[in-house]
Amino acid sequence: MVLGLSLLTGQAVAQTQVYDPKTRSWVDYDRTKAYQYYRQHQQVPEPFRRQVVTFRTAEEPGTIIIDGNQHFLYLVQPGQQAIRYGIGVGREGFGWAGIVRVGRTAEWPRWTPPAEMVARDPNARKWAGGQPGGPDNPLGARALYLYEGDQDTIYRIHGTPEPWTMGLSVSSGCIRMVNDDIIDLHSRVKVGAKVIVLMQGAALYKGV
């Protein structure tokens, strides 16, 4: 069993499910369970931990494939394998699907809240001029900035100070990973890497 039993007895209201390889079935997973689990184990459930998996694809090694529905990010490796990382995505999914690339990356990035967030959220207001990088910064340890051609899409893959949110759809649009994982991904990814965002999943697509 990949999840503690205590995690599975709650009400089944979450959209996220976690795959249990023993029973070969999907079990529900929500924010409360996620927080409890993380407090108990100091890490996310097994499916959302970084691991090498069999991944047969025609995509080149170095390509990133994001499955917002199942909350996985794959980094394609040689030999029909991939490194799979757990991710958290926006409440509405990623809000976008298609093919982009890593335009630039940053270590301990500065975060500037969008104007509408500054307007409604007092916590964000104090960082209206930008919050310096650090352990409390919502972007976490690293950020990969996704570009379409030479244009910044405003979407990022980034770390987080809230590691228990892996596997959930709670952030506001971007793809978040635990800091250890985004550091690992950042060390392996080259600027220019192809990023495929799947359209399957919660509101992941536009113009469909």
Place this chain on the structure above:
Amino acid sequence: MGRILRLLGPVALAMSLSAFAAMPGRTADLVIAMPNWSSGQATAHILKVAIDKQFGLEADAVEMGTLIAFAGLDSGKVDIHPEVWLPNLDNLVERYVTGAGSVAISPIGVPAWQGICATRNAADIYGIKDISDLSDPQKTAALDTDGDGRGEMWIGAQTWSSTGIERVRANSYGYAKQLTLLEMPEDVGMAAVDAAQATDKPLVFACYAPHAVFELHDIVRLTEPPYDPAKWNIVLPSDDPAWLSKSSATVAWDAAHYHIAYASSLRSRHPDLAAFLERVAFEPEEAIAMSYALQVERRDPQEFAEEWVSKNAERVEAWARP
């Protein structure tokens, strides 16, 4: 077939116009037009290697779009095209083969297929095996990925003509009521198949063969009523803005084949070569293997072709000297 239908789109046409600008000076004896998809690239290189070996003629494989390739075959700038899909390109055949007579088509074609595919578990566990199963909401609920109770299904790239026809088919068969139809570039559609397979999730999607996906994954082709021209009424978007409501299709796609085309002038310039091109024959499984070798294993096309010709030396010899 999807990829050839895609060539009819304005984007592909505009892109292909630059092909000749990038062509090297004509130092080689022959020019082979090379498509931008993997089986066509493999075939172009196999022809290149085989022609050198059998006839001592040097050929350049030059990437270009189909419309430009036909113009080149007509004008004498191109000698061979390895993959001309019919009936998709019937209009070009009418113009250059039947009409101008400047282009010849080999009578031998590789059979091709287009339709709807399912992952193995979608077929075996969720019972999606026939096109009619897509109209059963209890079965298609398993294909839901966004929690709205309706399944999702990729039907092709927005630029492909085949995508509009898949939308017509979904309406006509009725499964458009049960499924959200997704349009995205092919790489996104195929990566979704990869991700579904990696996590044992069921998936249904539009597909065509030969294609590397059949070598990459255990894929089931949904059965359908056979093609019947009386039940295939497709109005093209270019002909009528109301094409979608005026079209209907409740049968499988018509069978397609792809053929080698060559400049008719080869019959006088190199009659033995023209006869060779009319005998070259590949099996659909070989075409899938070629796609897989180039697209998935990332083999160098030239090296792959040399190995293929060496392994199939007797066959190649028989095409040249029966």
